[in-house]
Amino acid sequence: MPSPMEKAGILVEALPYIKKFYGKTVVIKYGGHAMVNEELKKAVLTDAVLMKYVGMQPVIVHGGGPEITGMLKRLGIESNFIGGLRVTDAETMEIAQMVLVGKINKDIVGLINDIGGTAVGLSGKDANLLVADKKLHLMRNPDGSEEAVDIGLVGEIREVNPGIVDTLLKEGYIPVVAPVAVGEGGNSYNVNADVAAGALAVALNADKLIILTDVEGILADRKDKNSLLSTVTMQDVPRLIEQGIIDGGMIPKVECCTCALQGGVGTTHIIDGRVPHSLLLEIFTDQGVGTMVTN
Ligand SMILES: Nc1ncnc2c1ncn2[C@@H]1O[C@H](COP(=O)(O)OP(=O)(O)O)[C@@H](O)[C@H]1O
Numbered sequence: 001m002p003s004p005m006e007k008a009g010i011l012v013e014a015l016p017y018i019k020k021f022y023g024k025t026v027v028i029k030y031g032g033h034a035m036v037n038e039e040l041k042k043a044v045l046t047d048a049v050l051m052k053y054v055g056m057q058p059v060i061v062h063g064g065g066p067e068i069t070g071m072l073k074r075l076g077i078e079s080n081f082i083g084g085l086r087v088t089d090a091e092t093m094e095i096a097q098m099v100l101v102g103k104i105n106k107d108i109v110g111l112i113n114d115i116g117g118t119a120v121g122l123s124g125k126d127a128n129l130l131v132a133d134k135k136l137h138l139m140r141n142p143d144g145s146e147e148a149v150d151i152g153l154v155g156e157i158r159e160v161n162p163g164i165v166d167t168l169l170k171e172g173y174i175p176v177v178a179p180v181a182v183g184e185g186g187n188s189y190n191v192n193a194d195v196a197a198g199a200l201a202v203a204l205n206a207d208k209l210i211i212l213t214d215v216e217g218i219l220a221d222r223k224d225k226n227s228l229l230s231t232v233t234m235q236d237v238p239r240l241i242e243q244g245i246i247d248g249g250m251i252p253k254v255e256c257c258t259c260a261l262q263g264g265v266g267t268t269h270i271i272d273g274r275v276p277h278s279l280l281l282e283i284f285t286d287q288g289v290g291t292m293v294t295n
């Protein structure tokens with residue numbers, strides 16, 4: 001345990017970072033694979049509450065892929081993914097919305113409020129926050145040609161109306177957003193949570209986008225956790241994907257970082273949500289943690 005004097009020293013060391021990020025908007029994408037257990041969830045959300053109390057404007061966009069898969073399995077429905085996206089028929093959409101908006105969103109809001117923050121839960125349907133069109137997945141054939149594949153009610157974000165989030169931030173709340181978008185006729189679209197976080201970060205003109213996941217960051221060799229790439233430039237991304245170094249669920253994350261940077265977001269980071277207080281380490285220390293994707 002640090003002595004009281006050491007504790008005072010730690011607080012003073014944080015001062016330049018508190019000053020730098022005072023009033024700045026930070027979008028935190030909290031992935032389902034990083035929601036490992038209740039203790040860890042509490043550590044992540046405590047960091048968000050602390051950020052709020054020192055003057056930052058955290059906005060949480062959560063995922064919940066594993067929990068949706070678990071619920072579908074309990075109901076005897078198999079999950080299929082194409083290009084990292086869940087093939088979403090009407091029944092799957094109904095369950096995904098129930099899990100994301102009705103369960104995970106409310107669990108996060110409850111935990112934040114219990115820790116001492118004041119959170120308000122939203123889905124992308126509230127106040128037309130996320131408006132989407134049906135997304136067709138482009139699949140590459142072995143001969144190099146591309147084919148559009150129907151993956152059901154998966155949405156491609158067409159418009160973000162961040163007014164409701166701005167209003168909540170101004171009133172001192174922590175907005176917590178579930179990645180369900182509204183489409184024509186008021187119907188629901190399932191949106192990848194990384195994509196939702198990236199689009200919201202751009203619309204809010206955020207200073208930082210931090211993606212919490214279940215690996216150390218981008219690894220040069222996925223079998224070697226010591227091969228962390230601490231910085232990756234936007235220009236490196238297509239080559240890393242082509243070489244198969246970045247694969248699967250990491251692809252939407254880096255693509256979102258790239259889109260966010262192109263859309264004016266200050267910095268983007270992919271960090272390990274399994275490490276307690278990794279958010280604080282990223283924001284309040286010189287070294288940072290995980291991978292920073294830069295332009
Ligand atoms: N180069 C890479 N470095 C680290 N992880 C990678 C890499 N390429 C692919 N991945 C995979 O991406 C996964 C993270 O994406 P995903 O499972 O969708 O997480 P989340 O639920 O947090 O969105 C990792 O667990 C890992 O299996």
Ligand SMILES: CC(=O)N[C@@H](CCC(=O)OP(=O)(O)O)C(=O)O
Nearest residue numbers: 032063064065085086191192193
């Ligand atoms: C279209 C699509 O794939 N939607 C995701 C939404 C949740 C999500 O993205 O959760 P994670 O961040 O935990 O992966 C899904 O249904 O799993």
